[in-house]
Amino acid sequence: MSSATTTEETHAAGGHGHGSKYPFLAHHFDTPAHQFDSAKLGMWIFIATEILMFGGLFVAYGLFRGQEQEMFHQAHERLDKIMGAVNTVVLLFSSLTAALAVRQSQVGDRKGTTRWLIITLLCACIFLVVKFFEYQHKFHDGLLPGHYFTAHLAQHAHHGHVLPYRAHMFFALYFMMTGLHGVHVLIGMGVLTWALRRNLNGKISKQYFTPIEIGALYWHLVDLVWIYLFPLLYLVG
Amino acid sequence: MATEAEIAPSHHHDEPDPNANYLIASKGVWSWLTTLDHKRIGVMYLISVTLAFFMGGMFALLIRLELLTPGRTIMGAATYNRVFTLHGAIMVFLFIIPSIPAAMGNFILPIMLGAKDVAFPRLNLMSFYIYVIGAIFCLFSIVSGAVDTGWTFYTPYSTTSSSSVVSMTLGVFILGFSSILTGLNFIVTIHKLRAPGMHWRRLPLFVWGMYATSVIQVLATPVLAITLALLAMEKVLGLGIFDASLGGDPVLFQHFFWFYSHPAVYIMIVPGMAIVSELFATFSRRAVFGYFAIAMSSLGLALLGFLVWGHHMFTSGQSEFSTMVFSGLTMLVAIPSGVKVFNWTATLYKGSIWLTTPMLYALSFLVLFTIGGLTGLFLGTLSVDIHLHDTYFVVAHFHYVMMGGTVMGFLGGLLYWWPKITGKLYNEPAAKVSWGFIFVGFNAVFIAQFIMGSRGMPRRYYDYVPEFRPYHAFSTYGSWVLAVGFFILAGVLIQSLLKGAKSPPNPWGSAGFEWNTSSPPIYSNFAETPVITRGPYDYHEATEEELFDGFPEDFKKTES
Numbered sequence: 001m002s003s004a005t006t007t008e009e010t011h012a013a014g015g016h017g018h019g020s021k022y023p024f025l026a027h028h029f030d031t032p033a034h035q036f037d038s039a040k041l042g043m044w045i046f047i048a049t050e051i052l053m054f055g056g057l058f059v060a061y062g063l064f065r066g067q068e069q070e071m072f073h074q075a076h077e078r079l080d081k082i083m084g085a086v087n088t089v090v091l092l093f094s095s096l097t098a099a100l101a102v103r104q105s106q107v108g109d110r111k112g113t114t115r116w117l118i119i120t121l122l123c124a125c126i127f128l129v130v131k132f133f134e135y136q137h138k139f140h141d142g143l144l145p146g147h148y149f150t151a152h153l154a155q156h157a158h159h160g161h162v163l164p165y166r167a168h169m170f171f172a173l174y175f176m177m178t179g180l181h182g183v184h185v186l187i188g189m190g191v192l193t194w195a196l197r198r199n200l201n202g203k204i205s206k207q208y209f210t211p212i213e214i215g216a217l218y219w220h221l222v223d224l225v226w227i228y229l230f231p232l233l234y235l236v237g
Numbered sequence: 238m239a240t241e242a243e244i245a246p247s248h249h250h251d252e253p254d255p256n257a258n259y260l261i262a263s264k265g266v267w268s269w270l271t272t273l274d275h276k277r278i279g280v281m282y283l284i285s286v287t288l289a290f291f292m293g294g295m296f297a298l299l300i301r302l303e304l305l306t307p308g309r310t311i312m313g314a315a316t317y318n319r320v321f322t323l324h325g326a327i328m329v330f331l332f333i334i335p336s337i338p339a340a341m342g343n344f345i346l347p348i349m350l351g352a353k354d355v356a357f358p359r360l361n362l363m364s365f366y367i368y369v370i371g372a373i374f375c376l377f378s379i380v381s382g383a384v385d386t387g388w389t390f391y392t393p394y395s396t397t398s399s400s401s402v403v404s405m406t407l408g409v410f411i412l413g414f415s416s417i418l419t420g421l422n423f424i425v426t427i428h429k430l431r432a433p434g435m436h437w438r439r440l441p442l443f444v445w446g447m448y449a450t451s452v453i454q455v456l457a458t459p460v461l462a463i464t465l466a467l468l469a470m471e472k473v474l475g476l477g478i479f480d481a482s483l484g485g486d487p488v489l490f491q492h493f494f495w496f497y498s499h500p501a502v503y504i505m506i507v508p509g510m511a512i513v514s515e516l517f518a519t520f521s522r523r524a525v526f527g528y529f530a531i532a533m534s535s536l537g538l539a540l541l542g543f544l545v546w547g548h549h550m551f552t553s554g555q556s557e558f559s560t561m562v563f564s565g566l567t568m569l570v571a572i573p574s575g576v577k578v579f580n581w582t583a584t585l586y587k588g589s590i591w592l593t594t595p596m597l598y599a600l601s602f603l604v605l606f607t608i609g610g611l612t613g614l615f616l617g618t619l620s621v622d623i624h625l626h627d628t629y630f631v632v633a634h635f636h637y638v639m640m641g642g643t644v645m646g647f648l649g650g651l652l653y654w655w656p657k658i659t660g661k662l663y664n665e666p667a668a669k670v671s672w673g674f675i676f677v678g679f680n681a682v683f684i685a686q687f688i689m690g691s692r693g694m695p696r697r698y699y700d701y702v703p704e705f706r707p708y709h710a711f712s713t714y715g716s717w718v719l720a721v722g723f724f725i726l727a728g729v730l731i732q733s734l735l736k737g738a739k740s741p742p743n744p745w746g747s748a749g750f751e752w753n754t755s756s757p758p759i760y761s762n763f764a765e766t767p768v769i770t771r772g773p774y775d776y777h778e779a780t781e782e783e784l785f786d787g788f789p790e791d792f793k794k795t796e797s
Contacts, residue, residue: 027353027761037429038430039357041428041429042356042357042360045421045425045455052456053459053463055460055463056464056467060489145470145476146471146480146483147477148475166484169477169478172478173478176467176476176478
């Protein structure tokens with residue numbers, strides 16, 4: 001988000017100062033490097049905020065898992081490890097392609113940047129599709145948070161093994177954590193799409209690749225959170 | 238008006254004349270609503286928080302009026318619960334948290350640094366609109382049944398209350414992002430946009446205070462966001478995380494809530510401290526005593542603020558060990574607070590004190606914050622807290638800190654920078670009269686509350702035994718004196734806007750850098766990027782021209 005701010009300044013700088021030399025340089029920065037460093041620092045601070053936000057959920061997870069280890073163990077077996085693992089690989093790969101997009105933008109390869117950004121966005125779509133099927137399955141089985149949890153009614157008909165009392169707590173955390181992460185995937189896709197649009201419009205150059213760089217930075221955060229979510233939720237046992 | 242700005246040839250609407258006074262650099266309502274100028278955004282925040290303060294103040298008067306007599310005075314118990322909740326929620330989330338950072342910080346901080354703007358002007362405007370959207374949600378909650386949970390939204394009551402909790406928590410959730418983005422913007426601005434020569438040891442103490450505040454805003458507010466999101470989900474989906482009957486833990490809500498809301502206390506008070514540090518220097522005409530200690534104590538408060546949240550929960554069923562640890566850590570807060578109070582006092586010593594209204598507010602801060610801070614130690618002491626928790630003693634304590642501290646700092650800063658912001662002088666004797674009413678009224682309201690709290694009057698109660706009647710009545714009369722003070726102050730400011738004399742660039746003769754530009758500042762703050770060669774409180778190094786004229790060439794440019 002901070003990126004939008006710095007980079008959209010382009011026309012505002014047109015009239016005064018060094019605008020003519022670097023059309024993308026906002027009037028309150030001295031040099032392109034100065035502007036780039038500021039944008040990057042802004043994104044790092046925003047990432048700190050995001051981590052604290054997820055932090056609340058991780059604390060809740062730690063607390064309830066400590067209280068009900070057995071329940072967590074049994075409830076987590078209802079998650080699809082294969083789908084989770086596929087998503088992990090997809091997201092890790094997308095982080096690589098995001099980094100490659102940054103690299104290509106730094107050397108001024110516009111086509112390469114576009115290619116890697118599109119692959120990153122495709123990976124994000126694959127992630128969401130897999131997540132959709134996972135959610136659909138949980139909805140079907142009634143593995144839902146709180147009052148909507150109905151799996152205990154149907155469980156004899158299904159797998160045979162009985163879910164422990166309060167398994168809905170596990171799914172409450174599961175849906176909150178993966179749901180918030182999913183929202184972040186969408187936000188990240190928005191940021192990357194915006195960066196892609198700027199690249200296609202020819203706004204990105206060797207001197208100015210801030211949107212790609214900080215978009216990718218944000219995307220790595222999305223990846224990082226998932227790297228913690230996957231083992232904590234899918235591989236508890 | 239809007240079309241005027243749009244059709245102006247060659248002038249893009251956000252490309253005003255850099256050398257014109259910021260108030261008239263571009264014209265029309267639209268040019269204000271879409272401005273990227275930190276000064277205009279600061280002014281828009283100032284107007285918004287003033288409206289919020291007015292609303293919160295009206296609710297406060299209603300609370301006091303209801304409590305004038307035992308039993309029903311003007312409203313029923315259910316209405317009363319809503320009124321005190323709205324007073325708290327509006328004052329905390331809509332007024333006090335954005336008040337100094339977003340309104341005055343936005344205006345003054347970049348000028349103090351010698352910067353042309355904050356690092357991310359678009360983000361700055363965005364955070365203002367996020368604030369407006371959040372405020373709309375809160376207003377929607379008020380008209381759709383309001384909230385009766387208290388501003389703390391404690392579970393399980395908040396999850397079962399039929400009042401409009403979800404829209405209020407959504408509003409506060411959104412307001413949080415406004416606060417985060419402002420903090421983020423300030424941190425980057427302070428790191429990256431200091432003028433040449435403005436190294437860290439020359440940063441004005443207001444900037445140090447804003448820096449500490451911003452760190453808290455960035456690191457604590459997201460925890461509130463996730464807490465309120467969980468609370469909303471709890472209500473909508475019956476999530477169960479805070480619901481004991483589903484295996485959740487209601488006390489976890491309190492932990493989460495105070496993990497934000499205790500640091501938020503420092504989001505409120507540190508900016509007040511930041512302002513009075515400036516006021517003491519300017520109106521004592523000397524370098525701040527212990528400059529670096531004051532700067533570091535702001536950061537110290539920011540750090541300690543994260544470690545003491547458990548002292549709100551001594552009686553909520555925490556383990557005894559936790560309460561001991563939190564009590565001990567709470568005592569540590571007295572150290573940076575004491576460092577500040579003693580250094581301010583030492584700054585006054587042998588200074589040439591000029592008792593202007595801003596200085597009177599700064600001195601009020603010193604006295605009232607000391608009372609508020611020391612009574613905090615009573616509450617941090619475990620055995621005493623058992624007796625005092627959830628009484629009017631607590632109410633009086635945090636009002637002495639929040640109102641006696643932050644609001645006094647806010648008013649002092651408002652009057653101090655008023656000539657800079659508006660370009661107009663205000664009527665000093667009338668402002669002093671309003672200060673007298675506010676100071677006397679404030680103490681009347683809350684000293685009575687200290688006494689009745691220590692005698693066991695619980696907070697938030699609608700009714701009380703007749704023995705407490707004199708204290709409640711005294712407190713209510715005080716609230717009227719306080720209100721009169723605020724109305725006089727509003728009159729003074731309106732009179733200044735309409736008929737005030739034109740202010741010179743540096744009406745107080747301050748050595749602070751924000752006075753080295755015209756009043757009101759030009760659009761780009763300084764005609765040329767200033768080069769800083771001395772500290773902001775180095776009166777011995779400031780020239781006569783800097784102290785009494787500002788930079789006349791800038792001033793002339795504005796005139797022409």
